[in-house]
Amino acid sequence: MKLKYLFVLVFSVFIVNAQAQSSKKDVLFTVDNDPFYVSEFLRVYNKNLDLVQDESQKDVDEYLTLFTNYKLKLKEAKALQLQEKPSYIRELATYKQQLAKSFVTDAKVSDALVQEAYERVSNDVKASHILIKIPENASPEDTLVAYNNILKLRERALTEGFETVRKEVHNGKTVFGEDLGWFSGFRMVYPFENAAYQTKVGEISQPFRTQFGYHLVNVVDKRKSRGERTVAHIMVVEKAGDSLAEKPQDRIQDIYKKLQQGEDFEALAKQFSDDGNSAPNGGKLAPFSMGQLNAKEFEDVAFGLQQIGDVSQPFKTAYGWHIVKLYAIKPIVSFEDMKPELEEKVKRDERSKLIDAALYKKLKEKYKVPSKQPDLEYFTSILNDDYFKRTWQLPENFQADRPLLKIGNKAFTYKDFGDYLLSSQSNGDGATDLKTLVSKKYDTFLNTSLVKYQEDNLESENEDFANVVAEYRDGLLLFDLMETTIWNTATSDSLAINDFYNTHKQQYMFPKRVDAVVAASKDQKTLKKVAKLLEEGMAIDQIKSLINSNDKIDVIFTTDVMDSTHQALPPNFDFKKGISPVYNHNDGFVVVQVKELLPETQKTLEEAKGLVISDYQAFKEEKWLKELAEKYKIVVNQKALKHVKSQLKK
Numbered sequence: 320m321k322l323k324y325l326f327v328l329v330f331s332v333f334i335v336n337a338q339a340q341s342s343k344k345d346v347l348f349t350v351d352n353d354p355f356y357v358s359e360f361l362r363v364y365n366k367n368l369d370l371v372q373d374e375s376q377k378d379v380d381e382y383l384t385l386f387t388n389y390k391l392k393l394k395e396a397k398a399l400q401l402q403e404k405p406s407y408i409r410e411l412a413t414y415k416q417q418l419a420k421s422f423v424t425d426a427k428v429s430d431a432l433v434q435e436a437y438e439r440v441s442n443d444v445k446a447s448h449i450l451i452k453i454p455e456n457a458s459p460e461d462t463l464v465a466y467n468n469i470l471k472l473r474e475r476a477l478t479e480g481f482e483t484v485r486k487e488v489h490n491g492k493t494v495f496g497e498d499l500g501w502f503s504g505f506r507m508v509y510p511f512e513n514a515a516y517q518t519k520v521g522e523i524s525q526p527f528r529t530q531f532g533y534h535l536v537n538v539v540d541k542r543k544s545r546g547e548r549t550v551a552h553i554m555v556v557e558k559a560g561d562s563l564a565e566k567p568q569d570r571i572q573d574i575y576k577k578l579q580q581g582e583d584f585e586a587l588a589k590q591f592s593d594d595g596n597s598a599p600n601g602g603k604l605a606p607f608s609m610g611q612l613n614a615k616e617f618e619d620v621a622f623g624l625q626q627i628g629d630v631s632q633p634f635k636t637a638y639g640w641h642i643v644k645l646y647a648i649k650p651i652v653s654f655e656d657m658k659p660e661l662e663e664k665v666k667r668d669e670r671s672k673l674i675d676a677a678l679y680k681k682l683k684e685k686y687k688v689p690s691k692q693p694d695l696e697y698f699t700s701i702l703n704d705d706y707f708k709r710t711w712q713l714p715e716n717f718q719a720d721r722p723l724l725k726i727g728n729k730a731f732t733y734k735d736f737g738d739y740l741l742s743s744q745s746n747g748d749g750a751t752d753l754k755t756l757v758s759k760k761y762d763t764f765l766n767t768s769l770v771k772y773q774e775d776n777l778e779s780e781n782e783d784f785a786n787v788v789a790e791y792r793d794g795l796l797l798f799d800l801m802e803t804t805i806w807n808t809a810t811s812d813s814l815a816i817n818d819f820y821n822t823h824k825q826q827y828m829f830p831k832r833v834d835a836v837v838a839a840s841k842d843q844k845t846l847k848k849v850a851k852l853l854e855e856g857m858a859i860d861q862i863k864s865l866i867n868s869n870d871k872i873d874v875i876f877t878t879d880v881m882d883s884t885h886q887a888l889p890p891n892f893d894f895k896k897g898i899s900p901v902y903n904h905n906d907g908f909v910v911v912q913v914k915e916l917l918p919e920t921q922k923t924l925e926e927a928k929g930l931v932i933s934d935y936q937a938f939k940e941e942k943w944l945k946e947l948a949e950k951y952k953i954v955v956n957q958k959a960l961k962h963v964k965s966q967l968k969k
Contacts, residue, residue: 347959348383350390351951357959360386361966379964383955391947393793396800407799414791419774420666422784428677429662432670434654436661439504441651444515445540446502449476449485450495452532469526469533476523481537503544503609509669511536545609548621549647551602553587554594556639571633571640576872578630582841584644586906589886590839591875593639598886606649617641675766682769686727693723697733698740698757706756709744713737724765726772739764805940819935820924826934827927830882833894834915837877837887838862843908845873846901850910854898880917 345357364382401407449472453465476484485496504512510529514536518524524536553574555567574587585601592598612618616636624631624645631643651657665671683690697718705711719734740760778785820827836859838849845866852862859876866874877887883894889904892911899911924931 345959345962346956347963348387348953348955350387350394350953353390353394355390357963361963364967379960379967383960387953387955388944389797391944391951391953392797392800394951395804395947396796399800399803401799401803402796404799407795410795411792414795415788416774418784418787418791419777422777422781429665429674432665432673433658433661436504436665436670437654437657439512439516440657440661441503441544442516443501443503443542443544444538445500445542446515446536446538447481447485447496447498448511448534448536449481449488450497450532450534452493452495455530465533466526469535473523473526473535476535476537481523481535485537501542501609505664505668544651545622546651547606547608547647547649548624548645549606549649550604550621550624551584551588551600551644551646552594552597552604552617553584553592553602553642554597554639555591555641556593567640568633568635570875571642573867573872573875575633575642576870577841577875578642580841580871583906584630584642589905590907590909591877602644603646606647614638617643621645679766679769682773686769686772688724688726688765688769692758692761695757695761698736698761699753702740702753702757706740706744706753711741711744713741726768727776729772731768735768736761736764801940804943805936808939816928816931816935817924819938820927820931823931823934824921827922827930829917829920829922829926831894831919832880832882832917833911833913834880834917835878835888836912836914837879837881837909838874838912839877839887839904839907839909840874841907842873843901846908846910849874850898850901853910853912 346354347357347360348355360383363386364379396402449469451465451469451472453461457465472484472488485498487496488494489496499507502515506512507515508529508531510527511534514524514527514534515538518536518538520538520541522538524534524538526533526535528534553571555571555574557567570591574591577587578584585603588598588602592602594602597604607618607621609618609622614636616634620631620634620641620643624643627645627647629645631641633640633642635641665674682688701714701717703711717733717737719732719737721733723731723733723736725731740757743760743763773780778788836853838846838853840846840849849862849866852865857865859878863874863876879885879887881888883890883892887909888911889902889909892902893899894913894916896913896916899913901908901910
């Protein structure tokens, strides 16, 4: 699904709602006599001018080619009736439903919750809690017992001390007493977060309930958020299956000693870090905040560094061994910068229930639905204990056609609510009486129906929504066409792929490589000595023992099969067998022992398969587009095109 939506986003640069066409009817081109207008082309071109990275696409003629190709594909998709496929219809309906959530909301309540969320992520709370577990659908009797027990624990905590009581009552089954440490907004369920932020430092909250049970929260401290950290790291991982490889803990200690000797962190990261993404950038990572990385140990070390330039000792995480250097400390970002992220979090969080409640109220007013429930006594009378066993059925004489309510111009009957009751039977409903059950079910039915009615009518009520749906409608159609015509056939047509590979073999080659040992040091004289020892045939371990000591690491070796892009090799390295001259590289020096030259060699089809399939797909699409251009004749109005070019030059 995500891949499809990404494709649609990329190709929606060519999509325009037909209803938005201007009154100017200057035809720019036709596809099989179907006209496409100057106004549409100009609107799309100008809209996406800053989005395209390929400069050739800014050329009007090149862009017109892309645009006409797009229209050709849509013409073929509709000729194949792909818009009638059940999967396409379902996909579009699902997207419309998801998209509607962005339009169906109460903005005022949402904005207030986003502002509250910002205040909370800007401040941390340190707390502990006691929880008495009870199910969400617990009986009133069990609920009262749990509530009274939590009240007694609060009274004890006020006199004996919260920590004493917390540790004593914790059993890990029915009662939990936990030290939660520091947390901020969105780290706890919303009712718990509310209690923690609303309770003063040094105080114990009143009992409150979440879906887990009844809690007490003891607020130990509060502070401003620690914001973001920008760090660089050197990472060393264990190389599985390589029994000759140096132990990662030994290698990281050697690198750390070189740092202590004053060598440059970034240079060492470029040479020795196993994090291929950050190593070329001196080990530097994107800024992050507490809880953002899936590595608590790494975050603890990074946030524990106090001064810019501080370097940690080596430490281990699930990913390997690390050394971290602090580059920047950034306070919490501004509300405007964080607002889009917070809006998405609020929609996914329990806070959304408050937004939903405000929305339902607004929709009732909009569609003139009375706040007071209709008479539901009939539904109470036809329910029985079978409902709680999920075996209940509507009675044979059910009054299906009686009117129940009206939303906008849509009337709902008893049958609509009866069917809802039938489909929503649940064992959990047994915790309440029938009258209360029917009332709650009606509220849920009404709220669901209100939202569904607005969603169904959004295209006529909201122009922005209609425009986006139009874009996705064509984009999803194009995706299905490409998947059916190009992508699936290109990956499954093994004979054609094999023929394509044999015809274009020269494009799929391994570059020239070397099996080499690279010695790196900050000191040029040291490397000259290492070069001499390598030339004499001394083993690497012996050279390390001779050059390095427990207190000082002067040289680190890297052994690998390398091409010219390998991080250990200098850019101007001359591929020759033997001992190289000393090169200046990554703010240090390297000398390379080339044990074997591996010339440029042919990749097998299996080794190059991914690239071959990609190239074959492009080749097949180009051929297919030519066939479409013959099938559906394109006629460009040269006079109109000349006018377009003159307008775009202004």
